[in-house]
Amino acid sequence: MIAETGLAALWLAAALALLQLVLAFAGLKGGKPDLLDAVRPAAVAQGVLTAIAFAALITLFMRSDMSVLLVVTNSHSMKPWLYKFAGTWGNHEGSMLLWVTVMGVAGAAVALFERALQRNAHMATLGGQAAISLGFYAFLLFSSNPFARIDPAPADGQGLNPLLQDPGLAFHPPTLYLGYVGLSVAFSFAIGALLTRQVDAAFARAMRPWVLGAWVLLTLGITAGSYWAYYELGWGGWWFWDPVENASLMPWLAATALLHSVTVLATRDALRAWTVMLAVVAFSMSMVGTFLVRSGILTSVHAFAVDPTRGSFILGLLALYIGGALALFGWRIGSVREGAPFELVSRETVLVVNNLLLTVILGLVLIGTLYPLMTEAFGHKVSVGAPYFDRIAGPIALALMVAMAAGPSLRWRKDQAKLVGRRLLIPLCIALLVSISLSLFAWGRIGILPFLGLVVAVAVGAASLAPLWKRKLLRTPLFTYGMVVAHLGCAVSLAGMACDSAFTVEKLVAARPGDTIKTAGWSIRFRQITPIAGDNWTALQADMDASRGGSSVLIRPQSRFFASPPTSTSEAALLTRWDGQLYVVLGEEVEGGRWQLRIWWKPFVTLIWLGGIMIALGGALALIGRERRGWLLKWRAREALA
């Protein structure tokens, strides 16, 4: 019954989305405002129904209901409850249901809480939202029904890919999806604004919290995904330029550009057309990402759900929405009035540069990701990997960081080059000092990119604190702090990346129990190998004492075996110290009772993810800062009434 309830809820939600679409556009076009009254209730009901459908699927997974095909193929009754729960979205159908659920709930939130938009624009936005949802409902119901039954029901399920059985990964996809869907709301706002010809500062202010929220979640999702790949895959790297990773990076790049341009539009009423364009591009990128990951069209080390037949469905949706939005953009953008002008030396200009650089990186990543597909159409198999992406993204990212250091020091509208130079003098001196000392100590030992990376990181760190210089700290608005923290986070991340690529020490050995391995100031004594068992796995574990001068710490890398499906994973031992991380991987046994060991000392590598968290925190502070004023006003109004 639960599966049928879920399916019925999904069909009803789809029907409501269709109704919502028709009502909104008939109401706007036909000049029948009465029809518009039903749009908001339809959106709210749709949100509730999708939530019911998703709750039904979670229940089926938690109960291990083996009469449901999806549960059979992706779960197992012996699995720990957390992974039964997370298994709900650790597969194609479940993740698409999560997608429409988040979209439905977000639509309901837009219907209920959006106050900044004018009524017509609001209704057009909800209509746009319904149009997007409708395609995804169709996708789910016609090609990937999560509630399909299997008869006869097997005794047990086939299990979940062990690589996905990790707390980090259990919550990583929902975070990313919330981000993607947040961008869909921004997309709908852009559609609504184009339809009602209201592309202005008010529209930007209404859109900004959604962009900020989506961006914070995307940042967190990417940071978590990077850390997961780092500790779970056992190869010691934190970014692989894998198509699946690029799929989340591309919307993030677009959202970062959008975040800055929407701020220009909201505060200075400039960059109108560009902002609308970016809103379209940002959500298009989340759909392209979904297409790449879900269609199985690209080679990937961690594309889990692959099914080429579904690719064509998503491709169709992609063409429809992106094509439709671009057509609407082309048709209406001519009628968008000119925004406010600005001088060449101004904060607006730097933000335009930021936007251009971000867009260029986005374009280059997109080309690199799709290039193998294009050449394959001509019969050549090619793979584009880290060397390409490092070479193109590295220099542009550094230029972007320089723009980021300068931006906050410039005034809006108009500034004087001489004054800007004076304001940037301190960070410039610091950069010079760092380059000199780095040249003295590490010249010839580190590459040019890590060298520049460290210099720029320190300079950006100093420059990003500049907006707080000589200000009353208690009276500085929260969103200024948000900007400072986020920019500082970028500097921290960059420093971590540069340190990791410049100073990492790697050692590969085959050692016997009793041996001591010395590397990078560490002394690691290999005590013994012990077999151990977990909930649904067995493992070989190496007990080792790691010490650096003083007392030693026990570390235990494992090699795990899962029976269902038969797979092994490697659990690296990570020892975190203030100045870096010791990373030990246990390989297999070789002749003479020796075990393969791979040991890395990675100085300051943790800064990469610390920076990611700071960036997200900065976004959250800005969001709270912008919204708090509204909440305060509302609260005061209520107090006054009482």
Place this chain on the structure above:
Amino acid sequence: MKAKHQRLILALAALVALIGAGLLAASALKDEAAYFYAPNDVKTKGVEPGKAIRLGGMVVKGSLQRAADGVTIRFDVTDGKATVPATFSGIAPDLFKEGSGVVAEGAFDSKGLFVASNLLAKHDERYMPRELEGMNYNETTHEMKADK
């Protein structure tokens, strides 16, 4: 500055950025895109030493050897038509074994030995590197077969 001029300058800047990006991508792709070769492609087309490529095929049964250091392996990669010797230092993926598919990233040395810097084996029992789709290994005859 007039608004119209400003829009023009912005459009020009965007255009320059776009063209620059295109040129950059083209040159980087030319240098850095690793071509995928099966052993027979290596035999027929030839690959110059030092050029980064991806070599894909099956690990020949009985060809896997371990060096004395315990971390270097030697193995042969075949696509049923030709066979290429390869070497790798490191911890091989769990599902790397004889008779199984592998994609090796690396380059040939001057003696025609493929030195792999990275091995991509099957991810789990169900996943197969996409480049190897349509290949399988016959357990009884120890021969590679290409489906169709």
